[in-house]
Amino acid sequence: MLEMIKNEIVNAFLFDGDFIYAEPFGCGHINATYAVYFRRETKPPVRYILQAVNTTIFTDPQGLIENIQGVTSHLRKKILEQGGDPQRETLTLIPTRDGKLLYEDSEGRFWRSYHFIENATCHQSVDRPVLFTNAAKAFGHFQKLLADYPADTLHETIAGFHNTVDRYALFEKAVAEDKAGRAALVEKEIQFFLDRKADGTVVVDAIAKGQLPLRVTHNDTKLNNIMMDNETDEGICVIDLDTVMPGSVLYDFGDSIRFGASTADEDEQDLSLVSMDLELFEAYTAGFLSEAGSSLTAEEIRLLPFSAKLLTLECGMRFLTDYLNGDTYFRIHREHHNLDRCRTQMKLVADMEHKMEDMHKIVEKYV
Ligand code: ATP
Ligand code: MG
Ligand code: MG
CATH class of the missing domain: 3.90.1200.10 (Aminoglycoside phosphotransferase (APH), C-terminal lobe)
Structure with a gap:
């Protein structure tokens, strides 16, 4: 899958910089989640979340992405009104080069990408x-x-x-x-x-x-x-x-x-x-x-x-x-x-x- 990400998937999205590498990321059980890393000329390197949607469970990926787009747009507006940082306080979808939010790969998988929320942890258990x-x-x-x-x-x-x-x-x-x-x-x-x-x-x-x-x-x-x-x-x-x-x-x-x-x-x-x-x-x-x-x-x-x-x-x-x-x-x-x-x-x-x-x-x- 990493080869396919490198050769096909990353080119489909509007990522900033030159692709360095991709790796499986996080502990999700439903979708296939990767972090993809990019080098930039004048700015520090950046990473994004890339996910293949589990279409066995979610049979309508288009409806699903419309839900996410609708809800995160609403949240973004509210967060901005309250002076917050929408890139940190809600998920931000990265569009594809042709202006969509999902990319269907040559083998029929559906991919989406999010801005990576840095300096934050997703805890697996309530240890405190x-x-x-x-x-x-x-x-x-x-x-x-x-x-x-x-x-x-x-x-x-x-x-x-x-x-x-x-x-x-x-x-x-x-x-x-x-x-x-x-x-x-x-x-x-x-x-x-x-x-x-x-x-x-x-x-x-x-x-x-x-x-x-x-x-x-x-x-x-x-x-x-x-x-x-x-x-x-x-x-x-x-x-x-x-x-x-x-x-x-x-x-x-x-x-x-x-x-x-x-x-x-x-x-x-x-x-x-x-x-x-x-x-x-x-x-x-x-x-x-x-x-x-x-x-x-x-x-x-x-x-x-x-x-x-x-x-x-x-x-x-x-x-x-x-x-x-x-x-x-x-x-x-x-x-x-x-x-x-x-x-x-x-x-x-x-x-x-x-x-x-x-x-x-x-x-x-x-x-
Ligand atoms: P679940 O098993 O909870 O249903 P899932 O397969 O649906 O998981 P997500 O929860 O969407 O997958 O993501 C998997 C992991 O990837 C998260 O637990 C988190 O660690 C990481 N992750 C997802 N989105 C982001 C993001 N925007 N920024 C940073 N990390 C993220
Ligand atoms: Mg999860
Ligand atoms: Mg989930």
Whole structure:
């Protein structure tokens, strides 16, 4: 691939200077990411991010790049108005020589390039609690700056991503078909999700009825999708905008709590280690609301604690659905891996149900 980048791809983009070399870059799991380096006559060398979009997952790369262009243009305008540095605080797409934002190579891959955000790190884990709060602030800030973006103009890059009504339908279909012959082994787990089926309609219905606003959602609010300043640890730029879609702010908040406030790994087998840590919940809520609070509606705020439960329920149900279907979607590394994952999510849901009142008190503290 490096030969192809050197001989074909780099020539397609409006890069500044003479190509020196390219190397695989970062720890992404979805796209193929490279850093490409250029020498310049009077200025220091420069590097760019070059990515081949994963078109197995994102079947509409054109819609995807339109989403990214729309959202980053809006962010750039806002950042400039506030006297910030748009090249550092949002992704900047580098156009191709013929004025496009995607280059289709001779083998049918789609490439895009970004300005490289320097002097910033993308952390793989919360090794210091401040990183979790700073991540919350960054995602809250992203939400705030995009509060007036027409979310209904965005493409759905993965259809029905958080449609919990559809997810329930797929789950019930998997139970009925019982393709892997496992349903009898997991009756308790199946019942757990069926008992909570009404939860699956809450957000989907409220959006349909206009009781919750449609918003720009990021849908992959992991710590490593934020660039953090090397000196201050502040979250300066939200990256990885492939899953930006129209949705509810509750999807991003809920999912962040689901994986960020859990005391154990997603596939922990000792369920006594799995719980939702209220201190982590508070750290995230404080950071998120300090930025996004003023742009949220009362109904969104009321549903924040519920959203953590809903997204955990959805995730657990997806693991169980895949287990019933014979492990065809999530990569497994041991037998019953998806069942283990499902059980951690169930444990978290149950724990959140116990702690719902405490979660509400915390939210009220920061509104
Ligand atoms: P994921 O597995 O999170 O879905 P991905 O394959 O979609 O990842 P990205 O998150 O877009 O890929 O990028 C991979 C890595 O490349 C990032 O974690 C970050 O380290 C680096 N990176 C991406 N964009 C930039 C940028 N503009 N400037 C500097 N580094 C970047
Ligand atoms: Mg990423
Ligand atoms: Mg990604």
